[in-house]
Amino acid sequence: MDAVRALLETQPLFTLLLTVALGYVVGEINIKGVALGSGAVLFVGLAIGGFAPKAAPPALVGTLGLLLFLYGIGIQYGAQFFEGLTSVRGLKANAAAAVGVIGAGMASLALVPLFGLRIDESLGIFAGTGTSTATLQAVIAAMKGDGAAVGYSVAYPFGVAGPILLLYALSALLKAKIEAPAAKTIETAEISLRNPEIVGLTLAQLKARLPVGLAIAAVRREHHNQLPTDDLVLRTDDVLLATSTEPALLREAAGLLGELQPGRMSSHREDLDYVRLFASSRAVVGLALRDIRFPDGITGSIVQVRRGDADMLPNPELILEVGDRVGLLVNRAHTKTMRKLFGDSIKGTAELSFISIGIGAALGLLAGMIPLPIPGVGKLTLGLAALLLVALYLGKIRRSGPLVWTMPLSANLVLRNLGLTIFLAQVGISSGPKFFSTIAITGASLLLYSLLIVLVLVLVTALACLWIFRMPFDVAAGVICGATGNPAILAFANRVAPTEKPDIGYAMIFPSMTVTKILFVEIVMVLAGG
Template identity: 30%
Template sequence: MSWFAPLLHGDGVAGLILVLGIVIASGIALGSIKIRGISLGIAGVLFTGILYGHLAWRDHGPVPAPVAMSSATPAVIAEPAQQPQPPQQHQPPARDVAASHHAAEADRIHLLEFLREFGLIFFVFSIGMQLGPGFFSSLRDQGLRWNLLAASVVLLGTGMGILAWAVGGLPAPLSVGLLSGAVTNTPGLAAATQALKDSVPGASAAELNLPAMGYAVAYPFGVLGVILSMIALRLAFRIDPLAEASAFRAAGIGSRPAPTDADLEVKNPGLAGRTVANAITLAGGKVAVSRLMRGTTMVVPELDRVLQIGDILHVVGDAASLDRMRMVVGDLASIKLTEVEADLDYRLMLVTNPKAVGRTVADLDLHQECGAAISRISRSGIEFVATGNVRLLFGDQVRVVGDSTGLVRASEILGNSVKQLDHPQMIPVFVGIALGVMLGSIPVLFPGIPAPVKLGLAGGPLVAALVLSRLGRLGGMNFYMSHGANLMIRELGIVLFLACVGLKAGGSFVDTVIGGDGLLWMAWAAAITVVPVIVVGLFARLVLKLNFTALSGLIAGSMTDPPALAFANATTQSESPAVTYATVYPLTMILRVLSAQAFILFTL
């Protein structure tokens, strides 16, 4: 079994993959254990990573030099004349053993860093792809208030870092490292390190390493502390996460208003002789008319169909739009057209035909082609009215109304191929990731800040995915990701990220904490993490009455903490927290980088 021990130690690519498998599987199992209804969730992977790293990769000091057998060494068992000692030159020099050991450690760290960043990119990109269609509406609706709360978290965290330097007596480079680690913000660490190099040209290597040391000590608790703070807020207010998530969705935050329907009878004399299109325009243009009954005949009306008094219209729209349409048309009808026997029916169909993708509902004009009409569209879990100016995207699920012949023809026009929908769109995914990496690498200069600000590998792919999923189609590529594929990539990314963070920190985590000033560092890191979250959380809940679903996503975003977002999603059993996370993340990332650089400039 001599071959197995190096694998368990994580030596080589095969060994590291084995270790990751053990850490991730055991971490998910640990996270699923509930005590009084509370569990660690996905954060369990971080703990098993730290434990495995401590047990397998703990720094035991220099590698001892091998003992060389000399001719003066007495033979204990064998006769000297019959058992000559092996030549000394076959023993590897101690320095070669140490060099080989350090080279293996360096290779392992590089692999962990690559897998950590790769997992992070997968996670944030899949989040952006899921949120894109509803993100910009949430930004308009609640963006200002959410971003002000997130900025308050950043400001309070920076203030705690300054206290660690001014009151706690910690060196400024170490304090800014604790600040970056406590909020899990790697770009902030990089920006602070660069600012330190630029502002203190003669800084020693030890001084330049202080930010990284503080970051390494604070990072594990930065992940855990945010999750514990969420749990504390939940328990303090006796919050039911599922009820809060239901209320969040019911409020329509981060999505378009859910469509409903009504049957309206034309009683307005001024509408007689006018067309269906005229009525829709007078009502604000945000409704669709999918059925018209005149006498005993029911049809799918074309937009230029002339209305008469007594016509009954089946109208689809949100509640406010239906009220406006009722004021224009007349009053609610005494019958429901969907319950009247007729040749009309509806089918749910998928938009997969390249010839239909990218065209508007009006341009496609199913009524002209087959006498059918699209009344509703479902995209990324959000359902809305199929108004004429809506552009169809690959993967949209549409509700089509028509007779049997028209529905068959509509299916051919739209594509309606489940097989094509399930086929992974790999080129758009990796093109999107590449664009996100480039976006995150663009340096932006701000006056008075010596080093440029970048969104980094976490912010760039997130912003790129938000924009691309909102567009849906770019240059012939369909930026569509099925829910199953999105969830798989997201979960794979976050467990890789957490496992690598835990393993990398575990080797020296315990020794750093219990030795020297490690406990003091940890205490300040915990304060930097917990105090801003609790203060803003209490204010948001007590004063603003903010929904816990929105609050948990806001906390995760303000701390630039993807694992906390994964925990919030799991706690609420929904993806709604990601709406606030994505809304505050871009501004928070910029503020984190700027505050880290300003910290160095104003304390040295």
């Protein structure tokens, strides 16, 4: 065993990768439908760190991993974050999380008079159960001594494991069976116009009558297919190509307009042909569809955008991202020109703009260094929470001149998962020695206190989400993840609620709750004379 320990301690990179591999092996173990997934990397890291105390890789490795994860989350969900923040739903989510965080903070302060803990130890437990390094740093900066670090090191594993287990318990208790939503695909219907109430209307007037989610992509008249224009006056026997991601809407359109006549348009492609291209060129990526200009002399129409595994009905506000597959109606003679415009390179969709990533991440880190004056409290810095805020903003604007901030979805997922795994492995290995040594000294008392604070944080947040604000379970899971803070909890939430809502909730809540946690301890220390 000494030889194994020496190997682990002299080869930190080997130890890191071994932790990742063993963590995923453990994470795949399924017990009655629950598996820890990437969260198991942390627990394997704790065990390896306890066995080989000097094996921890440099802290910068873990920080880089967390940076990649947070930056990827921000870039992908920026638009949803700002939309949610200004909506009633977003305000409710932040209010629910704030109730849980402040409740946990008050419970941690109650440990001081009830059980004789020092205030720095209780605030360290609060920081650890909320897995907030920035909060710990704020306590250490104001209160010299190791009490906060001890409380944090004991509470941190509970801050990760506790919410994971409680989320599983809540999903079982509420019998929340959330299936991954089926990927939407665009369906088409060729409808011959027979309704006399529609004949004589312009296409613009017809569009005003159609249900939301239905579009007219092309019109066939006098044996020729043509693109629809708003001033086109409809005639009897015009064939309209209707598109939608909802088959029921196509049936509704057929009943409104006339009768289905499949093949009338698709079998005649001499005027308009359908071509699907990858968006990989800077000429179109990062632009709204309304701003994309086709070359002179070419008329065409974007009728489909497929992102990831889902189709989206085009609208003028939709912004193209690298890797989107765009369906066009255009004369086949112009296909080559359109391929050049859009790029149509699979290789290009996998390439990252490291200039954009470097600038964006550097701006986020710089913002995190800026001390923010808080009246009556002092100055605080947001650290990596500021990086997430910057990434969310860049994800919202998508593009600044030649700089495209977004990245291909596949590349984003790879970077995020890689960063998360590295972060968990490094933190686990480095926390292992202190975790086990603290337990040996203090016994079970600090463990029980940490468990109590985790219960307050998760259960109060869940109560506010599910019973006060009546949120769906997948939304509530995202809010709980943002309130508790650790990305391993989010990874588990994506297993029990496989929709995009946990990710959006995390991105919406995490920055504001990081600030809330820091402000809480700063105010407590000012009031306590710290």
